[in-house]
Amino acid sequence: MVRRMAVPQNPAPARLMPGLRRAGAGALLLLLAGSPAGAQDAVGPSLECRVPGSQLYTVATLPASKVALTEKHALRILAVGGSAAPGASASYPVRLESALEHALPQVDVVMEHRGLPGEIASGAAERLRTLVAEADPDLVVWQVGTHDAIARVDPGAFKDALDDAVAWLKSHGIDVVLVDPLYTASVAGDADYNRIVDSVKEVAAKQGIPLVRRFEALRYLASRNEKGESHILGRQFRLNDLGLRCMAEHVALTVAASIGQTPPPAPKATPTAKPAPSDSPG
Amino acid sequence: MREPNAIDFWRGFALITIFINHIPGNTFERYTFSQYGISDAAELFVFLAGWSIGIATRQRDGTPEPRWRSVVRMLARTVEVYRAQISVMLLALAIIAGAALILDNPLILEWHNAGNFFADPIQSVCGMALLTYQLGYFNILPLYVVLIGIAPVIVLIGRTSRLAALALSVGLYLASLVEEWNLPSWPGEGTWFFDPFCWQLLLTLGFVTQDWSRTSPAFRLWTRRLVPLGLVIVLVGITLSVLEIRPDPLMVPEPRLLFTLEKTFLTPGRLLHFLGVLLAFAPVYALIAPRIGMIVGFLSSLGRNSLAVFSMGSLLSLIGQLVRFQTGGGALIDMAVAGSGLVALGITAWFVEWRSRKTPRPRA
Numbered sequence: 081m082v083r084r085m086a087v088p089q090n091p092a093p094a095r096l097m098p099g100l101r102r103a104g105a106g107a108l109l110l111l112l113a114g115s116p117a118g119a120q121d122a123v124g125p126s127l128e129c130r131v132p133g134s135q136l137y138t139v140a141t142l143p144a145s146k147v148a149l150t151e152k153h154a155l156r157i158l159a160v161g162g163s164a165a166p167g168a169s170a171s172y173p174v175r176l177e178s179a180l181e182h183a184l185p186q187v188d189v190v191m192e193h194r195g196l197p198g199e200i201a202s203g204a205a206e207r208l209r210t211l212v213a214e215a216d217p218d219l220v221v222w223q224v225g226t227h228d229a230i231a232r233v234d235p236g237a238f239k240d241a242l243d244d245a246v247a248w249l250k251s252h253g254i255d256v257v258l259v260d261p262l263y264t265a266s267v268a269g270d271a272d273y274n275r276i277v278d279s280v281k282e283v284a285a286k287q288g289i290p291l292v293r294r295f296e297a298l299r300y301l302a303s304r305n306e307k308g309e310s311h312i313l314g315r316q317f318r319l320n321d322l323g324l325r326c327m328a329e330h331v332a333l334t335v336a337a338s339i340g341q342t343p344p345p346a347p348k349a350t351p352t353a354k355p356a357p358s359d360s361p362g
Numbered sequence: 363m364r365e366p367n368a369i370d371f372w373r374g375f376a377l378i379t380i381f382i383n384h385i386p387g388n389t390f391e392r393y394t395f396s397q398y399g400i401s402d403a404a405e406l407f408v409f410l411a412g413w414s415i416g417i418a419t420r421q422r423d424g425t426p427e428p429r430w431r432s433v434v435r436m437l438a439r440t441v442e443v444y445r446a447q448i449s450v451m452l453l454a455l456a457i458i459a460g461a462a463l464i465l466d467n468p469l470i471l472e473w474h475n476a477g478n479f480f481a482d483p484i485q486s487v488c489g490m491a492l493l494t495y496q497l498g499y500f501n502i503l504p505l506y507v508v509l510i511g512i513a514p515v516i517v518l519i520g521r522t523s524r525l526a527a528l529a530l531s532v533g534l535y536l537a538s539l540v541e542e543w544n545l546p547s548w549p550g551e552g553t554w555f556f557d558p559f560c561w562q563l564l565l566t567l568g569f570v571t572q573d574w575s576r577t578s579p580a581f582r583l584w585t586r587r588l589v590p591l592g593l594v595i596v597l598v599g600i601t602l603s604v605l606e607i608r609p610d611p612l613m614v615p616e617p618r619l620l621f622t623l624e625k626t627f628l629t630p631g632r633l634l635h636f637l638g639v640l641l642a643f644a645p646v647y648a649l650i651a652p653r654i655g656m657i658v659g660f661l662s663s664l665g666r667n668s669l670a671v672f673s674m675g676s677l678l679s680l681i682g683q684l685v686r687f688q689t690g691g692g693a694l695i696d697m698a699v700a701g702s703g704l705v706a707l708g709i710t711a712w713f714v715e716w717r718s719r720k721t722p723r724p725r726a
């Protein structure tokens with residue numbers, strides 16, 4: 081896979097590292113404290129989406145994305161799965177792109193979104209390979225598991241297929257962020273559903289990739305006192321809307337925090353080669 | 363009502379396979395032939411559609427019907443399939459929304475890309491009418507609308523020269539593979555799940571081979587001689603799919619689509635495998651038909667009424683998925699879902715034929 085040429089889109093390269101640190105640290109601080117203070121200057125989530133970091137994500141390194149930042153070329157992101165448009169005015173891909181450009185002001189984010197209907201355990205993983213070959217991304221943000229959980233596929237088969245797919249992406253030097261399934265009250269105690277959620281978590285841990293813990297985050301939001309507007313179809317539907325609305329912010333936080341943790345790439349001897357996922361700081 | 367025959371039999375077979383495969387995770391999925399090869403029932407279905415066009419546009423003695431009649435016939439069929447897709451999509455969305463409401467579970471709204479519709483009905487309803495908005499598993503009929511819509515061109519050229527029709531079709535196919543031409547999805551990004559520019563080749567192949575098998579003794583001789591080759595291809599397909607060996611789309615040379623096995627583009631590997639399956643299994647009907655009369659009758663009745671059975675099958679498989687979700691699945695549930703589904707498909711076919719017998723001819 082050939083890397084694209086760097087695009088001179090960055091007006092202020094000198095601010096790169098301090099800006100990044102501020103963004104990452106601000107976001108973390110805000111999340112952990114759960115306090116509204118500093119909401120203006122940090123890239124934190126909006127009030128309705130605020131979740132403690134421990135319940136929102138696990139961070140891990142994103143080497144290919146870090147290279148994009150360091151070399152100042154566009155960060156190409158393929159967002160996979162889920163619907164594109166909770167609210168036609170600001171769809172998930174548009175929100176994610178702007179949230180990321182806000183969190184990483186020194187990089188131009190190029191976002192593509194593809195729905196991935198079907199189950200990972202039966203066919204959709206193959207479809208993902210096609211989508212990746214077409215989009216040639218640095219980073220894949222993958223909302224995964226809801227279809228398989230609803231279709232009641234065997235969690236073991238799901239986990240194996242997901243693990244294969246993530247390993248394949250990593251073997252091509254593509255970063256992956258997983259987003260686990262949505263939460264709603266009727267699945268809270270559903271053993272199979274929870275096993276799918278756990279499988280996503282286990283694959284993320286095994287492969288050492290960031291995870292947006294949407295299930296936990298939404299459970300947390302569900303337990304909070306509701307002060308917002310109500311939903312004509314009831315509490316669960318309101319929560320679901322909230323989950324979809326907040327997802328872009330939650331993903332952006334996870335990506336920003338993960339890139340912040342990623343050591344800078346080794347001095348480039350071969351600027352056209354993708355770094356290996358295990359690239360050490362240098 | 364036609365007597366049972368090989369075409370209707372195999373079409374019925376493809377319909378049942380699609381029905382089962384559209385309830386992912388169910389116990390019977392692993393017993394369908396799609397799990398043991400590179401191509402699957404979708405290829406069979408489209409090929410047989412082309413074959414049927416060949417039959418439908420000729421009289422019984424083989425003389426072609428007047429051109430205008432063929433064109434109008436296919437346009438009428440296009441409208442019929444379009445109408446089926448719109449009805450099925452609407453009902454599928456209603457089933458999904460209804461289930462979400464009754465079960466108080468908004469997650470169901472996200473299923474099969476339905477989330478787009480509920481989040482953005484203004485654009486989605488336009489996309490539905492334009493066929494550019496397709497739910498997951500509800501993407502074969504849009505392909506069909508386009509294919510039958512362009513079929514008059516294939517048929518009219520094919521009447522002058524079968525080779526010319528085939529050459530044109532292969533040309534479009536190869537150009538689409540190299541240039542990655544496809545129709546767009548909208549709203550949302552991406553392209554159609556079934557690329558009509560590529561899949562049209564199967565329709566043309568069905569149409570042309572039907573004509574050859576009717577008129578050319580040499581063609582019939584060679585299809586018999588090549589049965590062993592077909593068997594080898596089938597065995598290779600089984601081996602590759604069981605061992606999960608397939609080319610890596612990021613490792614193959616350009617143009618990528620000539621070397622991968624992607625369903626969207628009916629890539630050459632899939633096409634070759636399907637032709638092998640065709641060679642290997644074409645003689646099977648004559649061997650088994652006398653022994654399994656009941657099954658042949660049942661599958662043929664499904665195949666004769668393929669549009670109604672397919673439409674009903676899509677909805678039944680969606681309902682089957684919801685039943686599996688709510689009950690937690692398991693072998694017993696799967697048996698009940700698949701069994702009642704097959705009965706319902708049979709009733710659908712029976713009902714369509716009963717209605718067409720009962721309906722008085724419209725007065726001119």
